[in-house]
Amino acid sequence: MFLPESMSRIVIVGANSGLDETIEVLYELESVHLIDHTVDADEGFTLGTPRPYSSKTTERLLKVRAMEKDLGINKHTKTQPISESEIRSQISSDSVETIEDEVRAILDRRNDLNQRITELNAKKKNLELLARLPIDLDLYSGYKSIGSMVGTVDKDPTQALAGMGEVFVSMDKKGASVAAVFVKNDDKSKAQTVLSECGFSEISVPEAQGSPKTALVETETQLEVLNKELAVVEKETEVLFEKHKHFLRASDEELTVDAEKGTLPIRIATTKYSYVIDAWVPTPKVDSVKSTIESRVPCTYVEIEENRGRKEKESEEKEERFKTVPTRMKHGRITKHFEYPTKMMSVPKYNEVDPTTLIAVFLPIFFGFMVGDIGYAIPFIILGAYGLRYAKNPDWRAIATVLFFGGIWAAIFGFFFFGEALGMHFVGEAAGVEYTWQSLLGLENLDKAFWWLMGGHGVHKISAEYVGMLLKLSVYVGIVHLTIGYLLAIYNKSIQYGFKHGFLEKGGAFLTFVGLVFICYAVATNLVSSSPLPESTYMGFIGVGAVILIIGIIINAKAEGAMKVVIELPDTVGNILSYTRLVAIGMSKAGMALAFNYIAIGMIAGSIDGVLGIIIGFIAFAFFQLMIWTLGIMSAGLHALRLQLVEFMVRFYEGDGIEFSPLKFKRNKIISNKNVKEA
Amino acid sequence: MAEGIGLGLMAVGAGLAVGLAGLGTGMAQKDIGAAAVGAITEDPKMMGKALMFMVLPETVVIFGLVIAILALFVLPGQLS
Numbered sequence: 001m002f003l004p005e006s007m008s009r010i011v012i013v014g015a016n017s018g019l020d021e022t023i024e025v026l027y028e029l030e031s032v033h034l035i036d037h038t039v040d041a042d043e044g045f046t047l048g049t050p051r052p053y054s055s056k057t058t059e060r061l062l063k064v065r066a067m068e069k070d071l072g073i074n075k076h077t078k079t080q081p082i083s084e085s086e087i088r089s090q091i092s093s094d095s096v097e098t099i100e101d102e103v104r105a106i107l108d109r110r111n112d113l114n115q116r117i118t119e120l121n122a123k124k125k126n127l128e129l130l131a132r133l134p135i136d137l138d139l140y141s142g143y144k145s146i147g148s149m150v151g152t153v154d155k156d157p158t159q160a161l162a163g164m165g166e167v168f169v170s171m172d173k174k175g176a177s178v179a180a181v182f183v184k185n186d187d188k189s190k191a192q193t194v195l196s197e198c199g200f201s202e203i204s205v206p207e208a209q210g211s212p213k214t215a216l217v218e219t220e221t222q223l224e225v226l227n228k229e230l231a232v233v234e235k236e237t238e239v240l241f242e243k244h245k246h247f248l249r250a251s252d253e254e255l256t257v258d259a260e261k262g263t264l265p266i267r268i269a270t271t272k273y274s275y276v277i278d279a280w281v282p283t284p285k286v287d288s289v290k291s292t293i294e295s296r297v298p299c300t301y302v303e304i305e306e307n308r309g310r311k312e313k314e315s316e317e318k319e320e321r322f323k324t325v326p327t328r329m330k331h332g333r334i335t336k337h338f339e340y341p342t343k344m345m346s347v348p349k350y351n352e353v354d355p356t357t358l359i360a361v362f363l364p365i366f367f368g369f370m371v372g373d374i375g376y377a378i379p380f381i382i383l384g385a386y387g388l389r390y391a392k393n394p395d396w397r398a399i400a401t402v403l404f405f406g407g408i409w410a411a412i413f414g415f416f417f418f419g420e421a422l423g424m425h426f427v428g429e430a431a432g433v434e435y436t437w438q439s440l441l442g443l444e445n446l447d448k449a450f451w452w453l454m455g456g457h458g459v460h461k462i463s464a465e466y467v468g469m470l471l472k473l474s475v476y477v478g479i480v481h482l483t484i485g486y487l488l489a490i491y492n493k494s495i496q497y498g499f500k501h502g503f504l505e506k507g508g509a510f511l512t513f514v515g516l517v518f519i520c521y522a523v524a525t526n527l528v529s530s531s532p533l534p535e536s537t538y539m540g541f542i543g544v545g546a547v548i549l550i551i552g553i554i555i556n557a558k559a560e561g562a563m564k565v566v567i568e569l570p571d572t573v574g575n576i577l578s579y580t581r582l583v584a585i586g587m588s589k590a591g592m593a594l595a596f597n598y599i600a601i602g603m604i605a606g607s608i609d610g611v612l613g614i615i616i617g618f619i620a621f622a623f624f625q626l627m628i629w630t631l632g633i634m635s636a637g638l639h640a641l642r643l644q645l646v647e648f649m650v651r652f653y654e655g656d657g658i659e660f661s662p663l664k665f666k667r668n669k670i671i672s673n674k675n676v677k678e679a
Numbered sequence: 680m681a682e683g684i685g686l687g688l689m690a691v692g693a694g695l696a697v698g699l700a701g702l703g704t705g706m707a708q709k710d711i712g713a714a715a716v717g718a719i720t721e722d723p724k725m726m727g728k729a730l731m732f733m734v735l736p737e738t739v740v741i742f743g744l745v746i747a748i749l750a751l752f753v754l755p756g757q758l759s
Binding site: 344395463464467468471528574577578580581583584585587588638639641642645646 | 726727728730731733734735737738741742744745748749751752753754755
């Protein structure tokens with residue numbers, strides 16, 4: 001539960017004739033983490049080459065992907081699953097090629113039509129401009145000594161070109177002014193300079209006879225015909241989409257699988273006739289993996305090389321590529337969801353404690369304590385349950401998990417400890433700006449039902465009576481949480497190097513922490529509390545604390561250096577005080593709720609007259625509560641997480657491990673043969 | 680009278696504690712926020728980590744709030 005799964009290293013040796021079968025079995029086992037072979041790691045071995053079927057597979061995969069892209073099929077397209085044997089037989093009977101021919105024919109036509117339509121549209125645009133000038137199209141060209149320039153202009157060039165030649169202009173306010181200029185060839189460059197000052201931009205004159213207006217009508221007719229044709233082709237494309245989407249999605253998946261299998265040999269060591277695969281397998285499964293491979297593939301032998309322990313020394317002796325062991329986090333159905341915050345930091349190392357379980361315990365409790373209100377807790381639980389039921393995205397699932405379990409704790413704290421719903425206590429007299437449900441609903445006997453609440457009405461978040469107790473409570477929670485962190489640091493180092501080394505490296509920090517806790521307790525009690533400690537007890541605490549602190553500092557200074565110790569002292573106190581956010585955030589939300597409820601309920605009760613006041617009051621009430629609730633997710637959620645990642649995990653967590661990623665495939669669109677048989 | 684002034688000063692102190700700490704947090708979050716938005720634009724997966732860094736400086740304002748709480752609720756009890 002706390003340490004990642006123990007791992008064994010195996011070596012699979014076999015004849016090249018059985019390689020395909022071995023690869024097949026490895027993927028089916030789903031518990032073999034391949035160790036990449038490095039060039040020159042062993043004499044006489046070279047990296048393998050892709051399987052012979054691989055190039056054909058890749059080619060088909062490319063075709064399928066291209067077709068999917070053209071037809072607009074993607075992973076969100078809903079398709080039906082196809083059985084593995086069926087898709088295999090379809091692929092091997094050249095279905096990909098047949099479908100490609102069919103799809104290509106239509107798509108080529110579509111592309112061709114699209115291109116022609118684009119061209120005609122450009123022509124149409126030019127003709128629309130030319131139609132405004134009183135010149136036939138064939139008159140624009142065919143001169144020996146005269147040059148023509150046609151284009152759009154920003155300013156009227158007639159004045160500037162006066163005397164140079166003939167100018168036809170049609171000005172338009174919307175910026176689509178057009179000009180045709182005819183000048184002698186000798187004056188052409190001069191005219192060009194003048195025109196460019198007028199913002200001239202040349203347009204091409206379509207080759208045609210007669211007036212531009214006739215040509216425009218003709219082009220429009222052509223466009224209409226082409227658009228109709230395009231519509232027909234689009235329909236046909238849609239038919240193709242519907243017809244082939246199941247096959248294309250399924251074959252994409254199947255070919256991806258095959259392509260990966262086909263290129264697997266480039267990660268392993270081979271000779272002319274044999275191959276060697278190094279791999280990590282979870283120790284509990286190693287025997288079954290060995291027997292499965294040996295029984296399924298003839299001429300294969302599996303050697304269990306080692307069961308790797310957690311000592312660093314064991315790893316250091318090994319070859320470079322066998323030094324790092326992949327981490328497989330071991331978790332149940334619920335704690336699994338909390339792997340997300342751990343991974344947010346980093347994947348744990350093979351030989352250190354995986355903090356996920358502890359996060360799963362503390363994160364929801366902290367969240368629940370900060371919310372501490374059954375009125376907000378219930379929507380959290382509902383939303384969380386909904387997310388866990390339907391959300392697929394791991395981010396959303398992680399958030400839903402925190403909301404659900406945190407919501408449950410919030411309900412527990414809200415009901416039994418604070419006695420609050422929507423920022424108002426269940427029972428008690430309405431006093432000043434504060435309302436209670438009892439006074440609002442006029443239930444005089446409600447307090448009898450809640451006799452068990454602390455002080456008869458639950459803990460007030462904002463009151464001098466309880467605030468000291470809450471602050472102390474949060475600091476104590478912090479001390480417990482941090483103690484676990486410090487002890488885990490010692491434990492981690494102990495399993496890596498032995499207890500003595502572990503204590504000398506991390507024990508100093510722990511003793512410093514304990515010493516500071518003693519001293520701070522005595523000092524804080526005498527400074528803040530109304531009943532200070534007796535002189536002897538006070539000195540006792542300070543004395544014991546100082547002794548432990550000094551021992552801690554000495555050990556720590558030896559392990560980490562004096563500088564680190566100086567920095568760490570205020571840091572340790574800061575870390576403990578950081579847990580006061582458990583109260584501070586609860587209080588800030590309670591403060592907001594108090595103010596908002598006072599405003600909204602005041603409106604309903606008649607600070608604005610009439611029905612309108614009541615309606616506005618209810619709307620304001622709903623809006624304010626929703627705001628507090630949303631802020632609850634943000635602040636309580638993030639701060640609960642932060643206490644785990646920053647205060648807690650920094651004590652002991654190193655991370656930087658490699659995740660165990662066995663050879664396997666997730667099938668979505670294909671039912672594997674195994675499943676068909678089972679069904 | 681003197682007690683009244685003392686209470687008043689405590690309230691001012693509480694306000695200053697929260698206000699100044701809030702300013703400090705804001706200044707820290709300004710830079711982190713800008714960097715975080717940049718990181719998220721590059722890779723939306725950074726969202727979680729970015730949010731995490733965003734709340735780091737909030738410790739400062741929480742310390743301020745705790746001092747304010749002590750000044751408002753706990754110290755007056757000490758005085759009387």
